[in-house]
Each structure stands twice: as C-alpha cells, then as structure tokens.
Amino acid sequence: MKKVLTVLSLCIATAVSYSAVAGVQSGSQFNEWQKLANRDDLTRVNSQALSSQQLSTNIAALNQILLTNRDSVIITLPLPDGNFADFELKPSAIVEGGLNEKYPNIKTFSGHELGKPDNHGRFDITPQGFHGLFRYGKETVFIDPQYRDSDARYISYFRKDAIPLNLANMPKRLPPKIRDKSQQAFTSHALRDAAMVPQAMASRDKDAQAQATQLKTYRIAISATGEYTQFHGGTKERGLAAVITMLNRVNDVYQADLAVKLELVANNDSLIFVDPNTDPFANTDADGEANTGIIDNAIGNTSYDVGHVVGTGGGGLAALGVICDVTAKGDGVTGSPSPTGDAFNIDYVAHELGHQFGADHTFNGLTDSCDGNRADSSAFEPGSGSTVMSYAGICGQQNLQDNSNPYFHSHSIDVIQAHITTGTGSSCAQVGTTSNTNPEVNAGADYTIPARTPFVLTGSATDADGDPLSYDWQQYDLGPASASAAEQVDDGKRPLFRVWNPTSQPSRTLPRLEDILLNKLTIGETYPTTTRELNFRLMVRDGNQGLARDSMKISVVDTSQAFAVIEPAAGSSWANNSQLVTWNVANTASAPISCSKVNIQLSTNGGSSFDTDLAMGVDNDGSHEVTLTQITSNSARIKLSCADNIFFAVNNGNFSVAAGTNEQSIEITALKTPLTMDEDGELTLSTDMYQYQGLTATSLTLQAGNNYQVNGNTISPTADFNGELSVLVIAHSGSIESEAFPTLVSVTAVNDAPNAVNDASSVSQDSSNNVIDPLSNDSDIDSGDQLSLLSLNYTGQGTATIINNKISYTPAAGFSGSETITYTLQDSSKATASAVVTITVNATNTGTTGGSGSETGGSSSGGALGFWLFILLPLLGARGLRGRDL
Structure with a gap:
C-alpha cells in the first residue's frame, strides 16, 4: 500500500505559496505553510514516517503566536492529503507552574477543528519544534518535525502510515513486577495472577459507568537517562521538551479513557540527565528499581505520586499498581533505540505506566514475546491483542497488527478505575470535578444465535452535553491461551474477536463485513463453532473525558451447520423475473433460536450496501421466490437475515443480474375480506389483505382522503365519524407499483359518553324542596340519546333527592353558605358522566322561613311557586312548562 504523507520544510526558495491552496480561512492567525516543488534527500527522514510531499513553514512566527498568546488561537494545520484545516488551540498545561515559568519556550495545548469539535487533539511547541496529534474523521493525524535535530521541516501523516518501531534489536519484554507486603519484587505467574483475580472478577460483575465525572490529577516525575537526552539534542531543555511531548501524547489517552491527568512536577528538570557517563542509570530495564531512590534524592519523596524513567536501552518493565506507594512509586522504565513517536509513547510508555496504575497484560497469545508474559485473569484479547496493555507487533505469527492502538481494553479501565478509586492508588490523587456528563449507553437485548454464522451488534447512546460519541464493541471472555495463530479458534471459552478502533456508528459486524464478502477471516476474528456464551461490552466515549459501558450476552448454539445462502451461488446469472433464493435453515427455526421469519435483501455493489428489499418477513423454510425488476448488476450479492434476531448470511460471491425481457406489472384486484372498524379507532392495512394480479406486493402506500388521516399504513377516521370510508391504496413490488385501488372501510358508530356541565344555584336560608x-x-x-339523572353524592346536613329527573334540595335548618352536590347522569346506552352543582344558601334578614319550592337549572334560580308547580304540572299534563317560565 502506498503511504501518503505530507512533509513540511523550510526550503522557501522552491516553495509554492500556501495562499494558492484552496480551503484557507481568513480567521486563521497563522497559515504560513508552503508546498515544495522538489523532493529532498530521504536518507535523513525521521523513522516515524516516510514522505511523499514536502512543505515549509515560518516556525519563528508560529513560535511567536503560540508562546505569547495567553488565550486561544486559531491556526491553520496541514493534513496528510494536501488539504488544510483551521484549528482552535487553547493552552492546556501538563506541568506544574514552576516548570512553566522556568521554561517559557515549552507550552502545551488542546484543540479542535473549527465547526467540527469531534476532530480534536493535543499540541505542543518546544525547542524541538511544533507537534500535533489529532483525530480527523476516522483517522489520527500527526504533525512532527521531519528531523529530530532540526525544527525546519515537518511531516503530516496518518497514524496508519507511520513506520513501525524497529524491534529487531529490542530485548524481550518482561511481565510487570508484583510486590508482596514486604515490598520485595517477584515475578511468579501464580502470585501475579492471584493478585489480579479479585480485581478482575469484581469488575466483571458490575456494569456501572467506567468512570465518574471527576478528573484525577497525579504528579509524575520522569527521569531521563543521558542517552535519551543525547538522542534528543543533548541539552537539558531539549531532553525536557521531548519528555513533555511524550507526556502530552500519553495524557491524550489517559484523560480520554480514565479521566486521569498526569502533571509533570515543577522541578522535573533536575531529573533530566545529559551525560551518559555521569548519570545514575545503567540505561537498562534495571533502571526502574533504582528510579524511586534517584527521584527521592533529587526532589523528595513527597513531591510526586508516580515516577518513570526513559532511556534508549532495555525495553520496558514496571511494578504493578505502585502509584502512591512511597517505596516503589517510581519503579517503571521504558527504553528504545528510537524513543520517539507513537510506537514509543503508546506501545511502551503508556503501557508501562498502565502497569504502575494496576493494569496487567490483555493478550491471550503465547508466541514470541507473548510467551511467559500472559496474565490469565486479564487475557481478554486474541493473539497479541491491540490495545495499550497488549503486545501488538512483538508476538510473531499471533500479531494482530504492528503497533498498539491508543486506547485501553475495558478490563484495563475497570482495573485502573478500581485501583485509583477504592484501592491504594486513590490516596494521592488530586480530585476535581468537571462540567462534563458521562454518556448513557444501552448495549441492547441478549440473543441466541447459531454457530458458524456472522452477526451484528447494535447499541445506542445519548449524551446530555451533546458531545460527539464514539462506539467500541469489545468481547469480554476469558479462556485458555492459544499457542499459535492456528489455535486462535473456538474452544468453547477463549476470546474470538479482537478490538477494533472506535467508530461513530453504534453497530459492529462480526466478523468484519469486508472479510465475510471475501470468504476469509482476519487474524484476531473467528466464528464461534461451539455451544457457548459470548459476552460483549459496548464502550462509549464522548471525547471529553466521559466514558460509559453496557453489556449484553449472546448464547451460541452449535447447529452442526451454518445458516447459509445456497442459491444464488457465486457466478450465477439472474434475469429480471422471478428467481428462487434457497438457504440452509440449520435448525434456526426451532427452539432455542426460534427464528420464524427472514428478510431477503439485494446488493448491486458487491455487498457495500444492501438497499433493495426483495422479501421481508417471509417464512424461514429454506426457499422463497423473489422478483427483480429494472435491476442490472455484475456485482450482486444476497443477504439473508433473521427478521427478529442479529444473525445473517451472505451468498458466497458476486453474481450478475441482467435486464429481463418480459414486462412486469402488479394490480390489486380485490380485498380478501370486507374491512370494518369502530368509530374513533385505527386500522392498519397490510399486503396480505388483498388479492393481486401479476407480481406479488411487497409494500403498500396509502393516499390521504376525506374523513381520515394516514400514518404509514394506518388510517384513523376523523373524530366521531361513522359510515363508509374510501381509502386509495397503491401496491408496490420492488420499483413497480399498481394503480390506486379504492379500499372501502365500514366505520361502525359507537356510543359516546354524554357531556355533563357544572351548575350553580342559589336558595334562601331555611327554604325547602328547592328544585x-x-x-x-x-x-x-x-x-x-335521552339523558337522565342516575345518582347524587351529597355530604351536607340538608337533603338532596332525585324527583322526576331533577334534584329536590332542602338546606339544613339555619344553614347559610355554600355546598355542593355531585350528580351522575347517563344516556340511553348507559354511558355516564358527572358534574357538580354548587348551591349558595342566602341568609334571610327577617328571621322567617323564606320561600320554598324554588326551581333552578344551569346557572339561574326560580321563584316561590316552583315546588308546587313541580308537583302539580305532571298531574295536569302540562308538558314542557317550567316553573321559571311562569
């Protein structure tokens, strides 16, 4: 694969002005990058990357802008593809104040692309030049000086194009050192695993968020051997600058995954040694044990929380879980002949510090350097693994990739979080709150699937802060080790699926879809072939120190055969007419899998997408006839998926679809049965309600009309409508559609409840039989419908009764004031409603009994003859005559 890199040089004599490059934004405070017309001698290129294009910049102007500006600045950055992007950089110190003041030419930043906060990263300006690392879309971009002895040239490159660290001369790495209560180092695997098991098992039982909305800051003291400083320029300032660039990169990972910030101590320059002949180190792995005492002598034991030493010899070795441990907190060493770039910063420094924070190795392989270093209680990754605590690139045939990815496995996060929250690592952190809220994540339901069959995991997540989220599905199973690539297969327990880079999509296809389409497997992924459980975690990061997870479980059933498409086979030829799709059901229609329906979809682009639905929700019986219309392709694929499960199959290769010669049509000829529904209800129409001529319908479209509303395939009559509706329905078969068919729906009237309205009435004190x-x-x-009084609810001291469908009310003797009667009425169909009559009893001034027999209705009041008329009028047959009308 050709590696595309952009190189930046100060050779202005051959430059082409940046201003001629499209994409320059006037808001940028620095955009002085120029492309060079000529290639330079590549023999001196830094081993971090190869170059394919050279550029130059005004480094003095960049220094001036970044070092003198206290607030955020906007600068233009070059991208590896030759384009440019404007980033806002804000000062983000990772050193204590005293060191900042002593070395004003060293400054670190965090930043993001304008308008695209998900493209974010960390940057620094030092005497070694400008460094940047940031996420850009799905890639990680680095901007570094091209040569370590000059800040005149720069390279902009994708992380995937970096040259792997040359491991030929690297010593074999060792497992972390475990210390017993007497603080004596030992490397016994039994003791090591015993130390890790309680944390590992405890972390598996909980599915809470992996970190709280707190930022824990640890003071770190980093020693540098004379050899390391000589590699980076030979002066104390340049050695310190290299350490800060390294720590800036490590912080990017630790803050994102652990909400942990490592802050370089104020007097760390006293730990940067310049002369290899006089420094206190041997430049080997043994320097780790000596480092705690060296730091203590130089700056004092209470001045730091964790220590580390970097050099050019050895490899990497650290004591496990020693942060805050006053006797061993500096016991960590990282060495490399080329101590620069991600191959050093992530694979080694972040890894060894991970040991000091309590995490052990996560790989499950036993080849080459993996041999003797596997930790039984944390071996969650197949082969060499690929996360920070893996051995990517140094496990021979079991290597999943050349270098580790810059993030932790969820188990490593669990163990570190336990150590710094409730373990001994919690005793020295400075804890601060952040304004960020962790995401909320849902990994979805558990499923039962057949063995030897691919599947898709899909979760969901939300973030109260609106941060862009990344999704990372990880298998979470322990099992026996594998001693070779050939042994990385299902034995019923061991991990089968490697960790891939987080993406912006909440789904993961296992194995990868591109491998399924090629009928091959990438090392680190293999099909489950036994009856077993697969446990998965969905890790969600918000890019702002927030992380959450949720778990789900898959039960795999060994059905002896794979759920697989038989026809069409690779190389088949289809025409645009009816074709038979056949498949091996593999006992998936039976319990416990119980997949009764399947979906059949077509891809015309070799499987990149399956956009054409040929048949949805059809019986899982091994065959189904589908119809293709107006489709041509030489790279067609068929996907068969369970309609209510996560497993699927794709036919074994591309086939062709040619244009058919027969006209195809579809017509709705009749309803199979008359359609009826109740007033104020809903009715959903489906393809199986109709009879057709020609093709078979795969979907319906309902058109709007009078007296009803449409929502998808569901109609809702207008409120209180009853009678007959005529709904126009169009049937579809693929891209072919029918004429509109008038579907008659009989809407049956239903009785509506009556409407009762509250009333108010007034009567006189000591009156009686008020109507x-x-x-x-x-x-x-x-x-x-006729309304009638059904019942009264009266709790006063007077009397209230129903007489001739009205209320006869007598207040209690001497009572004046207000009280209520709740009445219930019913209609002819026994539907009821209730309302309240509020009665005001007016006090009389004469002391005599007021008029009696008043009648009121609604909000009016009647006269004194009301009661007698109420008694006499029915006897006289005076219909409709009301007391208040006299």
Whole structure:
C-alpha cells in the first residue's frame, strides 16, 4: 500500500505559496505553510514516517503566536492529503507552574477543528519544534518535525502510515513486577495472577459507568537517562521538551479513557540527565528499581505520586499498581533505540505506566514475546491483542497488527478505575470535578444465535452535553491461551474477536463485513463453532473525558451447520423475473433460536450496501421466490437475515443480474375480506389483505382522503365519524407499483359518553324542596340519546333527592353558605358522566322561613311557586312548562 504523507520544510526558495491552496480561512492567525516543488534527500527522514510531499513553514512566527498568546488561537494545520484545516488551540498545561515559568519556550495545548469539535487533539511547541496529534474523521493525524535535530521541516501523516518501531534489536519484554507486603519484587505467574483475580472478577460483575465525572490529577516525575537526552539534542531543555511531548501524547489517552491527568512536577528538570557517563542509570530495564531512590534524592519523596524513567536501552518493565506507594512509586522504565513517536509513547510508555496504575497484560497469545508474559485473569484479547496493555507487533505469527492502538481494553479501565478509586492508588490523587456528563449507553437485548454464522451488534447512546460519541464493541471472555495463530479458534471459552478502533456508528459486524464478502477471516476474528456464551461490552466515549459501558450476552448454539445462502451461488446469472433464493435453515427455526421469519435483501455493489428489499418477513423454510425488476448488476450479492434476531448470511460471491425481457406489472384486484372498524379507532392495512394480479406486493402506500388521516399504513377516521370510508391504496413490488385501488372501510358508530356541565344555584336560608334542573345545560353528541339523572353524592346536613329527573334540595335548618352536590347522569346506552352543582344558601334578614319550592337549572334560580308547580304540572299534563317560565 502506498503511504501518503505530507512533509513540511523550510526550503522557501522552491516553495509554492500556501495562499494558492484552496480551503484557507481568513480567521486563521497563522497559515504560513508552503508546498515544495522538489523532493529532498530521504536518507535523513525521521523513522516515524516516510514522505511523499514536502512543505515549509515560518516556525519563528508560529513560535511567536503560540508562546505569547495567553488565550486561544486559531491556526491553520496541514493534513496528510494536501488539504488544510483551521484549528482552535487553547493552552492546556501538563506541568506544574514552576516548570512553566522556568521554561517559557515549552507550552502545551488542546484543540479542535473549527465547526467540527469531534476532530480534536493535543499540541505542543518546544525547542524541538511544533507537534500535533489529532483525530480527523476516522483517522489520527500527526504533525512532527521531519528531523529530530532540526525544527525546519515537518511531516503530516496518518497514524496508519507511520513506520513501525524497529524491534529487531529490542530485548524481550518482561511481565510487570508484583510486590508482596514486604515490598520485595517477584515475578511468579501464580502470585501475579492471584493478585489480579479479585480485581478482575469484581469488575466483571458490575456494569456501572467506567468512570465518574471527576478528573484525577497525579504528579509524575520522569527521569531521563543521558542517552535519551543525547538522542534528543543533548541539552537539558531539549531532553525536557521531548519528555513533555511524550507526556502530552500519553495524557491524550489517559484523560480520554480514565479521566486521569498526569502533571509533570515543577522541578522535573533536575531529573533530566545529559551525560551518559555521569548519570545514575545503567540505561537498562534495571533502571526502574533504582528510579524511586534517584527521584527521592533529587526532589523528595513527597513531591510526586508516580515516577518513570526513559532511556534508549532495555525495553520496558514496571511494578504493578505502585502509584502512591512511597517505596516503589517510581519503579517503571521504558527504553528504545528510537524513543520517539507513537510506537514509543503508546506501545511502551503508556503501557508501562498502565502497569504502575494496576493494569496487567490483555493478550491471550503465547508466541514470541507473548510467551511467559500472559496474565490469565486479564487475557481478554486474541493473539497479541491491540490495545495499550497488549503486545501488538512483538508476538510473531499471533500479531494482530504492528503497533498498539491508543486506547485501553475495558478490563484495563475497570482495573485502573478500581485501583485509583477504592484501592491504594486513590490516596494521592488530586480530585476535581468537571462540567462534563458521562454518556448513557444501552448495549441492547441478549440473543441466541447459531454457530458458524456472522452477526451484528447494535447499541445506542445519548449524551446530555451533546458531545460527539464514539462506539467500541469489545468481547469480554476469558479462556485458555492459544499457542499459535492456528489455535486462535473456538474452544468453547477463549476470546474470538479482537478490538477494533472506535467508530461513530453504534453497530459492529462480526466478523468484519469486508472479510465475510471475501470468504476469509482476519487474524484476531473467528466464528464461534461451539455451544457457548459470548459476552460483549459496548464502550462509549464522548471525547471529553466521559466514558460509559453496557453489556449484553449472546448464547451460541452449535447447529452442526451454518445458516447459509445456497442459491444464488457465486457466478450465477439472474434475469429480471422471478428467481428462487434457497438457504440452509440449520435448525434456526426451532427452539432455542426460534427464528420464524427472514428478510431477503439485494446488493448491486458487491455487498457495500444492501438497499433493495426483495422479501421481508417471509417464512424461514429454506426457499422463497423473489422478483427483480429494472435491476442490472455484475456485482450482486444476497443477504439473508433473521427478521427478529442479529444473525445473517451472505451468498458466497458476486453474481450478475441482467435486464429481463418480459414486462412486469402488479394490480390489486380485490380485498380478501370486507374491512370494518369502530368509530374513533385505527386500522392498519397490510399486503396480505388483498388479492393481486401479476407480481406479488411487497409494500403498500396509502393516499390521504376525506374523513381520515394516514400514518404509514394506518388510517384513523376523523373524530366521531361513522359510515363508509374510501381509502386509495397503491401496491408496490420492488420499483413497480399498481394503480390506486379504492379500499372501502365500514366505520361502525359507537356510543359516546354524554357531556355533563357544572351548575350553580342559589336558595334562601331555611327554604325547602328547592328544585334544581342540572340536565338543562348537559348534552350528548349522539342524537336521540335521552339523558337522565342516575345518582347524587351529597355530604351536607340538608337533603338532596332525585324527583322526576331533577334534584329536590332542602338546606339544613339555619344553614347559610355554600355546598355542593355531585350528580351522575347517563344516556340511553348507559354511558355516564358527572358534574357538580354548587348551591349558595342566602341568609334571610327577617328571621322567617323564606320561600320554598324554588326551581333552578344551569346557572339561574326560580321563584316561590316552583315546588308546587313541580308537583302539580305532571298531574295536569302540562308538558314542557317550567316553573321559571311562569
């Protein structure tokens, strides 16, 4: 693969002005990058990357802008593809104040692309030049000086194009050192595993968020051997600058995954040694044990929380879980002949510090350097693994990739979080709150699937802060080790699926879809072939120190055969007419898998997408006839998936679809049965309600009309409508559609409850048998329904009764004031409603009994003859005559 890199040089004599490059934004405070017309001698190129294009910049102007500006600045950065992007950089110190003041030419930043906060990273300016690392879309971009002895040239490159660290001369790495209660180092695997098991098992039982909304800051003291400083320029300032660039990169990972910030101590320059002949180190792995005492003598034991030493010899070795441990907190060493770039900063420094924070190795292989270094209780990654605590690139045939990726496995996060939250590592952190809220994540339901069959995991997550989220599905199973690439297969327990880079999509296909389409497997992924459980975690990061996880489980059933498409086979030829898709059901229609329906979809681009639905929700019986219309392709693929599960199959290769010669059509000829529904209800129409001529319908479209609303395939009559609806329906078969068919729906009337309205009435104190007509202002939408009083609820001291469909009310003797009667009415169909009559009893001034027999209805009041008329009028047959009308 050709590696695309952009190189930046100060050879202005051959430069082409940056201003001629499209994409320059006027808001940038620095955009002085120029492309060079000529290639330079590549023999001196830094081993971090190869170059394919050279550029130059005004480094003095860049220094001036970054070092003198206290607030955020906007600068233009070059991208590896030759384009440019404007980034906002804000000062983000990772050193204590005293060191900042002593070395004003060293400054670190965090930043993001304008308008695209998900493209973010960390940057620094030092006497070694400008360094940047940032996420850009799906890639990670680095901007570094091209040569370590000059800040005149720069290279902009994708992380994937970096040249792997040359491991030929590297010593074999060792497992972390475990210390017993007497603080004596030992490397016994039994003791090491015993030390890790309680944390590992405890972390597996919880599915809480992996970190709280707190930022823990640890003071770190980093020693540098004379050899390391000589490699980086030979002066104390340049050695310190290299350490800060390294720590800036490590912080990018530790803050994102652990909400941990490592802050370089104020007097760390006293730990940067210049002369290899006089420094106190041997430049080997043995320097780790000596480092705690060396740091203590130089700056004092209480001045730091964790220590480390970097050099050019050895490899990497650290004591396990020693942060805050006053006797061993500096016991960590990293060495490399080329101590620069991600191959050093992530694979080695971040890894060894991970040991000091309590995490052990996560790889499950036993080849080459993996041999003797595997930790039983944390071996969650197949082969060499690929996360920070893996051995990517140094496990021979079991290597998943050349270098580790810059993030931790969820188990490593669990163990470190336990150590710094409730373990001994919690005793020295400075804890601060952040304004960030962790995401909320849902890994979805558990499923039962057949063995030997691919599947798709899909979760979901939300973030209260609106941060862009990344998704990382990780298998979480322990099992026996594998001693070769050939042994990385399912034995019923061991991990089968490697960790890939987080993406912006909440789904992961296992194995990778590109491998399924090629009928091959990438090392680190293999099909489950036994009856077993697969446990998965969905890790969600918000890019702002927030991280959360959720778990789900898959039960795999060994059905002896794979759920697989049989026809069409690779190389088949289809025409645009009816074709038969056949598949091996593999006992998936039976319990416990119980997949009764499947979906059949077509891809015309070799499987990149499956956009054409040929048949959805059809019986899982091994065959189904589908119809193709107006489709041509030489790279067609068929995907068969369970309609209510996560497993699927793709036919074994591309086939062709040619244009057919027969006209195809579809027509709705009739309803199979008449359609009826109740007033104010809903009715969903489906393809199986109709009879067709020609093709078979795969979907329907409902058109809007009178007296109903449409929502997808569901109709809702207008409120209180009853009668007959005519709904126009169009049937579809692929891209072919029918004429609109009038579907008649009979809407049956249903009785509506009456409407009761609250009333108010007034009577005189000590009156009796006052007549109140509460029904006078009540109603019923159903014409012809007669209303009648059903019951009263009165709790006062007077009396209230129903007489002739009205209320006869007598207040208690001497009572004046207000009280209520709740009445319930019913219509002819026994539907009921209730309302309240509020009665005001007016006090009399004469002391005599007021008029009696008043009648009121609604909000009015009647006269003194009301009661007698109420008694006499029915006897006289005076219909409709009301007391208040006299």
